[in-house]
Amino acid sequence: MDALVIGAGPAGLMAAQALAQAGRKVVVAEAKPTVARKFLMAGKSGLNVTKDDPLAAFAAQYDSDWLAPMLTEFGPEQVQAWCRDLGQPVFAGSSGRVFPVAMKGSPLLRAWLARLAGLGVVIRTRWRWQGFDGAGLAFDTPEGRQVLRPAVTVLALGGASWARLGSDAAWVPWLHDRGVQITPFQPANMGFMVPWSPHMARHFGQAVKGAALHAGHQIERGEFVVSSRGLEGGGIYAISRALRQGAPLTLDLMPDLALTALATRLARLRSSDSLGNRLRKLGLSPVAAALVMEFGRDLPLHQAVTALPVPLAGPRPLDEAISVAGGIARTAVTEGLELRALPGIFVCGEMLDWEAPTGGYLLTACWATGLWAGRHAATQD
Template sequence: MDALVIGGGPAGLMAAEELARAGRRVLLCDGKPSLGRKLLMAGKSGLNLTKDEPLSGFMAHYGEAADWLLPMLAEFGPEAVQDWSRALGQPVFTGTSGRVFPIAMKASPLLRAWLARLNALGVEVRTRWRWEGFEGRALRFRTPDGPVELTPAVTVLALGGASWSRLGSDGAWAEWLAARGAGIAPFRPANMGFLVDWSPHMARHFGSPVKGCALMAGDRRERGEFVISARGIEGGGVYALSRLLREGAPLTLDLLPDLSTQDLATRIAKLRAGESIANRLRKVGLSPAAAALVQEFARPLPQGEALARLLKALAVPLAGPRPLDEAISTAGGITRDSLTGDLELRALPGIFACGEMLDWEAPTGGYLLTACLATGRHAGRAAARAPGSPKAGCAG
């Protein structure tokens, strides 16, 4: 073994494959009993691999990190991800929204094929090996057989962010890297739900989706859907705006985005006087869940054109984001200026980092997974080019 990869998620698996293809003898370690646990969780409702759109539009979803990630995603972007899946025997299809999925939908067939390919390349895997920091120049692990210290030639860290700790990414590594001189931006939840203080009347709508609406925050407007839960709201439409909402932008809903305010006012004017509020909202085209939101946040309900304006911009008061560990992903992590262009830690020559450990964020919809794969590939290739003597790794 002269190359070590810590973390068995998509970024780590990609780094291990690139190292092995370059002729390195690779050891891949993960603290959990099996690899790819967060990937498998993401695929339970359909594994969204990437988004089929031009690179310029794709990159717009990475905010200020776009120029940093562009070289990596230009080499391994949406088209390359689709080709990669096909090469693993998993053909893909593109949905009406442009999102790309394996035809099998689940992550497990893809992961099995990938692990088989890594095995054929000679990658050795150790599970239940938890990295616990440094011991001098060595990396220290807790394993089922007792403590182990390793001093590989090169190391790629792919330990994830700080959410879903039960699946393996708890952010504990941040303290150890900071102690060795790496810059670490504080972790913040990303792609998360938001808390709402519901009245008891909303209980019967918990679990109900609100579809076909537009969500607005700041200067962003996103068509999508979300789910009313016992603690608030969550789902793709909310996640797309989660950064703006986290930073304090108010959320408003256009519950009938295919109608103009005037067309909606005309429809409202045709309703019979004296009808119940529930019937009036149903007849203008709202689902029971959407109508419940209107009655929750707009009492007393206005009439005529004022009602039309309300339905086109319903304010939803939020009580803050869901906790960090419940977020799909996290912002924060190793800062850009702590890394070389090869994703090598400036303070720790021979140690590279990739995936959600890096300080970038992106919405769900294929953007997260594509960037994890691309940064893992980039770090693995760079580590494979690094000097091969054991002294090159784990310094600090």
């Protein structure tokens, strides 16, 4: 071994591939009993590997431009070609999201692991990194404590969400103590807590479809779910960054109806009808009507159905988030993703301080940064 990768998620495995293809003898150390657990979990409902968008539009979905050269090297086109090269054909859905024909992550992972094995990559599971031991890297392993001193190391340890799958951010104090600047983690692509009254309980688990969600100046169309804990689902995740930063949430529950047509419908309603009956006659679903009953009773009816304010009680906890914002700061690494404070150690994936929506952006960036870090690490003596 002369190259060590710590973390066997998508970023770490891609770094290992790049190192091995450059002729390095690679060992991957993984804390869990099996590899790529979060990757496989993400693929249970259909593995969204990327989005079939032009590169400029794709890259614009990230919160900063520092990943641009990495996405240029391994963006949507390259992801699709890589999947096909592993014997996993892909297709783009109507939204542009790209999936393997097999839909699940396991066939792609099996083919990838076979390729890595053919390149001589050795994967050691149940090897948990315990921080530094002088200039070495200490591990708790089934064989006892081990201290490794590889020529080059790539860290691919994930962020701070879904700790049970391996992303527990245990590495933060170890790097911080060595002078690495780390932006505190925050949840991203997460649900929000809502203080419901008891009458909402019968609507828990129901989806609101066809609404437009407003978070400050951002407007998204998407489905979301009313749960016992609040609001969650794709529509909410799409505006989660703005909501986390304090933008108010308002809902247009009838965005496809012109204001003149809405005014005509409202004029036909009987003032003697109950609010529930009027909402039903307007055509709202039971769960959408319940939201108006919950938060719009004191508002003019046209405002209640087109600009319903929803009070939020903060985001769901960090460990429940699909992804995270924050991580190792851009200023803490070189252009090749080498830690300035720790020469010879490179970083990639969700450890880095970037944020993106769901829809293939997260996985593509993990692969792109892993490839970038691995290729630059391979050039080190």
